[in-house]
Amino acid sequence: MADETSKRTLPATSWAVLGLLSFGEELSGYDLKKWSDRSLRFFYWSPSFSQIYSELKRLEKAGYTSSRMVAQETGTRDKRVYRITDAGMTAVREWAREAPVDPPVLKHGPMLRLWLGHLLEPEQMREVLGRHQEFAEQMRLHAVADAQSAQDEPAWAYPTLTLKWAERYYASERDLAAAMLDDIEALARARAERPADETLN
Amino acid sequence: MADETSKRTLPATSWAVLGLLSFGEELSGYDLKKWSDRSLRFFYWSPSFSQIYSELKRLEKAGYTSSRMVAQETGTRDKRVYRITDAGMTAVREWAREAPVDPPVLKHGPMLRLWLGHLLEPEQMREVLGRHQEFAEQMRLHAVADAQSAQDEPAWAYPTLTLKWAERYYASERDLAAAMLDDIEALARARAERPADETLN
DNA sequence: TGTTGCATGTAAAGAGTTACATGATTAC
DNA sequence: GTAATCATGTAACTCTTTACATGCAACA
Missing domain, CATH: 1.10.10.10 (Winged helix-like DNA-binding domain superfamily/Winged helix DNA-binding domain)
Structure with missing residues (x-):
């Protein structure tokens, strides 16, 4: 009413x-x-x-x-x-x-920076990704801790499942940052071998 | 100026x-x-x-x-x-x-629903996750296609790396949904064996 | 004595969206 | 004919944050 x-x-x-x-x-x-x-x-x-x-x-x-x-x-x-x-x-x-389910919305600050890699030094890209790895790992640990304090309460079963999802999500974020660090290294090596392409940066 | x-x-x-x-x-x-x-x-x-x-x-x-x-x-x-x-x-x-890097912001509509699992039928949870899997896979494919059209342009090297990141990110989203479907099945089985806990739903 | 935690709220500003208005061209 | 694409912009509205205001209690 x-x-x-x-x-x-x-x-x-x-x-x-x-x-x-x-x-x-x-x-x-x-x-x-x-x-x-x-x-x-x-x-x-x-x-x-x-x-x-x-x-x-x-x-x-x-x-x-x-x-x-x-x-x-x-x-x-x-x-x-x-x-x-x-x-x-x-x-x-x-x-x-x-109600219709809203699609996920992601505003990923670190990726926004790396997308502008042509404006950065390689060292700065590594720093952005390194900090992001730490952030993701911290979030993962918080999710684990909060899930633990809710366990065995049947009323919290589904919230606990979403925390478990979050734990995996932030583990993935951490690993995705590591993979991108590798990609950046590979790109830097390729450019060092063939430095003709330095149109930008 | x-x-x-x-x-x-x-x-x-x-x-x-x-x-x-x-x-x-x-x-x-x-x-x-x-x-x-x-x-x-x-x-x-x-x-x-x-x-x-x-x-x-x-x-x-x-x-x-x-x-x-x-x-x-x-x-x-x-x-x-x-x-x-x-x-x-x-x-x-x-x-x-x-400038300081903004932390990633996530507003995950599907997880917001599943977090309220005590208000849903198991079938509805499966549907939300199924749709999310499709969404993630579509996004992944779009990222792949857009990365392909930008390849070999040296100026787009870093945007291409972020698209590669996105490809992996959406693959992970898709897999995380599958893992949660399994968790929900496991929870439903546990509840079926020991149906005393039906305080909510 | 100062900081932290508990506790509630207002005011102002900014971020961002939707709906609307306009109008030409191209493709079915 | 009509739908889609190109193309730009305004107005109204909603969401959300930050800054501010207030004040007690516990602790170091």
Whole structure:
């Protein structure tokens, strides 16, 4: 209920936040940001705090969540916790089952640089790829750690599968960088043998 | 020259468009969109026409490109073609060499769905992954085809390397989907043997 | 005393998309 | 005739981030 028309027009990020609540827990905006950083982040980027708060407002307006203030015994500022409603559960289930799946979007900063290899020194290309290997390995390790802390919770079975996917994804990213380092070496050797082609760089 | 302060603040998309021009060709906005679809798209999404036109305006204002109108002999509407200036070449080289590399950003629609597996039927998960496999394979084939049409052009050596990277990347995406299909089967079997855990779904 | 973590939110700006408008040419 | 391709651009809108504001508690 509440605003029926907004149902179809919610952006994917709203559904992601509602999805986080669909596991049944009562969470604050702050909690949601943390959960998001440990799950969504590996395959769907993590929204900023401010966006999470505005998504929560939108979801509540749509009747998909309800909230209440909780006084903190320890003395810190009171917090507002959110819970998914029946209408929200119905809506997110319907979205998950019926909405068209958005194609994956990749904005790969390191590749954008290497694509402009004619403007770089070979050493700079190696550095970009080396840093990317480290980044990918770090992400892989975080995915492993987060998957471990969720294991054996039946409710988290599918999130755990996506973390497993992420672990393999970042392992592949790391290996793809290594393969490209080899390709760059091969290209540099070929150019050294036949240096007539130096039209650019 | 022109607005020195805008140099550092240009968004990555501006640099991507300027990068497209850094290979030396004189191109129209329409051409740039096509080039973008055959290269950037595989690792950095392709901006819309309207954004390309506004980026070109911004780049010209910054003094990084110059343009001229060209009358079409065949009778179609006149077009405006853009060329990179010396200042633009200097700026894009400096950006490529010195600006911090943005970390890769992934928004993986199919994984967002599967992460909400508790809201889906197993059949729907298989369908999402099956479609994703097809998507990945199509992207891989496009990357192969585009790499082939650029081969042996020494100026396109690095773009060709990134297309090679893309070919492997999409092959990996395809294989990762297959691995996840197996994981889902294994999970379904485990649940069938021990159906006590049906707390959700 | 200063930093980190918890906790929530507003305001402003920028990035990027979709829809729309226009109009000629070519191929079916 | 009508669909597709070439070709450029504006307007409105949405998404998303950054910077800022506020304030307590624990810890070093």
